[in-house]
Amino acid sequence: MIRLLVISFVAAAMSACVTVYQPVTTLQRPVTVDPGLPNLEGLNLLVRCVPSGDGADQGESEELCQNMQQLYSNQGAKVETEVPEEEGGGATKGGFEDWGEKAKPDLVIELRARRLHWENSPVLWALCYASLTLVPAITEATFAQDVSIRDADGFLLIQDTLQARFIRYFGLGFWAVNGLLDLLVRPKGQGLVGNNHKTDFSRDFHGQMSQLAFHARMRERVLKSFEPEPVRPVEGQEGGPPPKGKAKKGSAPPVTAPPAPPTPSRAPLTAPPPPPPSGSKP
Numbered sequence: 040m041i042r043l044l045v046i047s048f049v050a051a052a053m054s055a056c057v058t059v060y061q062p063v064t065t066l067q068r069p070v071t072v073d074p075g076l077p078n079l080e081g082l083n084l085l086v087r088c089v090p091s092g093d094g095a096d097q098g099e100s101e102e103l104c105q106n107m108q109q110l111y112s113n114q115g116a117k118v119e120t121e122v123p124e125e126e127g128g129g130a131t132k133g134g135f136e137d138w139g140e141k142a143k144p145d146l147v148i149e150l151r152a153r154r155l156h157w158e159n160s161p162v163l164w165a166l167c168y169a170s171l172t173l174v175p176a177i178t179e180a181t182f183a184q185d186v187s188i189r190d191a192d193g194f195l196l197i198q199d200t201l202q203a204r205f206i207r208y209f210g211l212g213f214w215a216v217n218g219l220l221d222l223l224v225r226p227k228g229q230g231l232v233g234n235n236h237k238t239d240f241s242r243d244f245h246g247q248m249s250q251l252a253f254h255a256r257m258r259e260r261v262l263k264s265f266e267p268e269p270v271r272p273v274e275g276q277e278g279g280p281p282p283k284g285k286a287k288k289g290s291a292p293p294v295t296a297p298p299a300p301p302t303p304s305r306a307p308l309t310a311p312p313p314p315p316p317s318g319s320k321p
Contacts, residue, residue: 080115
C-alpha cells in the first residue's frame with residue numbers, strides 16, 4: 040500500500056508542470072494573412088531547416104520542416120524540404136546554379152534556431168524536493184528563430200527574427216492552484232495547465248511565417264516590375280525587322296505610293312532697282 044502511494048505521488052509530481060508561453064519579439068505583431076486561405080497558390084517553395092547545437096538538433100529540425108511543409112501546402116504552395124547534416128552547410132544546392140529552370144524554386148525559406156537564454160537554478164530544485172514540490176522549481180528559456188527568404192536568384196527578400204520565452208514551473212502546489220483557477224476563473228482555451236502553450240505558440244508562429252512568405256511574394260512581384268524591358272533587335276540584324284524598301288524572301292513586294300507630280304519651277308526673286316537720285320531726269 041505504501042509503495043503504491045509513493046508511486047502515485049511520484050507520478051503526480053512528475054506531471055505537475057505548468058508551462059507559460061510569452062511572445063517576445065515579432066511574435067506579438069498583428070497578422071493580416073489568414074493561414075487557411077490559398078495565399079501562396081502556384082508557388083514552388085524550398086524550406087531549409089538548419090540544425091544548431093543549442094537551438095534545434097537534427098530531429099527537431101526535421102520536425103520543423105515537416106510542420107512548415109504542411110503549413111504552406113495548405114495555402115496552395117508546392118513545398119520541398121531540406122535539412123543539412125551540419126550547421127553552415129552553405130547555400131542550397133550550391134547557390135542555385137545547379138537547379139534546372141523547371142525545378143528552381145520561386146522562394147527559398149531558411150530557418151535557423153538559437154537559444155538566447157537558459158536559467159535553471161539548482162537552489163530552487165533543492166528547495167522543491169525538500170518541500171515535497173510545494174515550492175516550485177522554475178526553468179526559463181528564450182529561443183530565437185532566424186528567418187531569411189530569398190528568390191530563385193538568391194536575392195534576399197525578407198530577413199527577420201522571431202523570439203519566444205517559455206517558463207516552466209514544477210511543483211504540486213503551483214499546479215493545483217492553477218488547475219483550480221483554470222477550472223473556475225480562466226476562460227476556456229486560456230488555461231495554464233495542459234498544452235495550451237503549444238497551441239498559442241503554434242498560432243503565433245504559423246501566422247508570422249505565413250505573413251513573411253506572403254510579403255516576400257509581393258516584394259518579388261514589385262521588384263520584377265522594375266526590370267528593364269528586353270532590347271529589341273536593330274533593323275537589318277538577325278531576328279530584327281527587314282530594312283525599309285527590301286522585302287523578305289518569298290514575301291509579296293511592298294506597296295509603294297505613286298510619286299508626287301513635279302512642282303513648276305519659279306524664277307528667283309530679285310531685289311527692285313534703287314530709286315533715281317533727286318533732281319535727275321527720268
